Amino acid sequence: MPTPETAIASALDLTYVRSQFPALAQTVNGHPAVFLDGPGGTQVPQRVIDAISGYLLRDNANTGGAYATSRRTDAMIASARAATADFLHCGADEVIFGPNMTSLTYAMSRAIGRDLKPGDEILVTRLDHDANVSPWLQMAEDHGLTVRWAEIHDEDCTLDMADLASKINAKTKLVAVGYASNAVGTINPVKEIVRLAHAAGAVAYIDAVHYAPHGLIDVAALDCDFLVCSTYKFFGSHMGVLFGKREHLKRLRPYKVRPNTNAIPNCWEWGTLNHECIAGIAACVEYIADLGRRALSEKGVPHPTRVSLGGNNETQLSSRRAAIEAAYAAIHEHERGLLERLMAGLREIPGLKIYGITDPARFNQRCGTLAIRIENHAPLELATKLGERGFFTWDGNYYALNLTEHLDVEKSGGFLRIGLVHYNTMEEVARLLAALREIVGV
């Protein structure tokens, strides 16, 4: 539990936040468990657990039937779609549910690829998770496309934007880029990359899996063509979600079975979906929105109201969307405090190297996901020793394989990854630093 000092200093009510997540109360070998494994999947609030089990208890059925449980299932999926649309800031018919980001990306790459021809080009990046690289490389192989790679600045693990811009041209059909790196925490200038892609007539496919727990996603403002994320990374169930601009979802031809209608979004959703996990999605979006409602009411701001955005944009800024925006402002502020404290403490440990941005003046270009190595200590050894003390971190490449190979750490165990999310506390950070010092003997 947070100390009173940390609770007051935080932009979030950490006592409330942590009380929502039953898993956080666990212990390991008598030590309180410290969940620094958010980049691999976050814990879920009680309401998500209740929504999943409640669905199985009362509503479990297939869709489209003329009876009560089936109708409730249809209504539940519609409400999860509406919640996700508020989360991403798009229309509900632009939201596609699938098993995970990787499967959705493979499905979309198959459909995008069938309209491309030899000589067309695509661009991927050295920084991305392999799920936003391999599907496109395999699409390129199938259709004879040329692949361009955007390189990084090795010293701070940021994208080399000049290099990226130079590799987009009139032949480019697709630019696939991550919003934030799941290995080193870099947040990419996605809006600018979308602009560059569009100027060349290419579509932009954004992997927001790692960004989603840390920052507000606004597909309308980004103007991206596709954006994918996974609800299990932002306090929900094990599901993937894809946003596609309506025009693309209608224009592209999905591979699908005949009884699936041609109407979007269903023509992109095949077979029977994981209904119980979809039930968890609305609950996790509501959890985030509630953080925002609480933050707003503490500041004396009245409950957000529905505002029309007007113009050609049919979407309205729902009260839930306004609450989600407020939630991310509070999450950002809290995580920023944790990041500053963790970074300062890590920099004092001799022999420790941090990959990625370390300058606090540039922390708006990164999130609180840190990749480190410590001289004479393999990442797996550190993760194991931390694990015995109750700290859950990761070692290896976390599928950011192109990056670990490029930085030549792949053969020696990759990195130790410490992932901060909003339910972590200052006290946990202080304890982690003490444990690391003890393990390396300084």
Ligand SMILES: Cc1ncc(COP(=O)(O)O)c(C=O)c1O
């Ligand atoms: C940045 C990033 N992209 C993609 C993925 C793959 O997501 P999924 O497990 O939903 O396929 C991950 C998972 O760790 C990730 O961190």
